[in-house]
Amino acid sequence: MSEIRFDMKPVQEKREKLSTKRSVYDPMIDQFLDSGQELVEIKVEDKESGYIVTQLSKRIGLRKLEIEVSHAQGFVYLEKKPPEAE
Secondary structure (H helix, E strand, C coil), rough: CCCCCCCCCCCCCCCCCCCCCCCCCCCHHHHHHCCCCCCCCCCHHHCCHHHHHHHHHHHHHHCCCCEEEEEECEEEEEECCCCCCC
16 A cells, blocks of 8 residues: 655634635626616526526525525526515
8 A cells, every 4th residue: 555645734724715616607696786677587598497596596595695586487587685674
């Protein structure tokens, strides 16, 4: 069996990631945010609307955005969440 050479040292915290992983769905979210619209309808070729909703929901959650995503009749909707009343 061959040996592996390595160094190990104690640390106080993890290093931060230098790059963020982008998704193919991020441009849809970015364009919606840049548009200034409150509600948009999206149709993606060759993808089921339920799948698109799932993927967009994951990205919106990771990015902690105030956007709701839903679907009906094969179309996906992105909508800005109304401000919560205090």
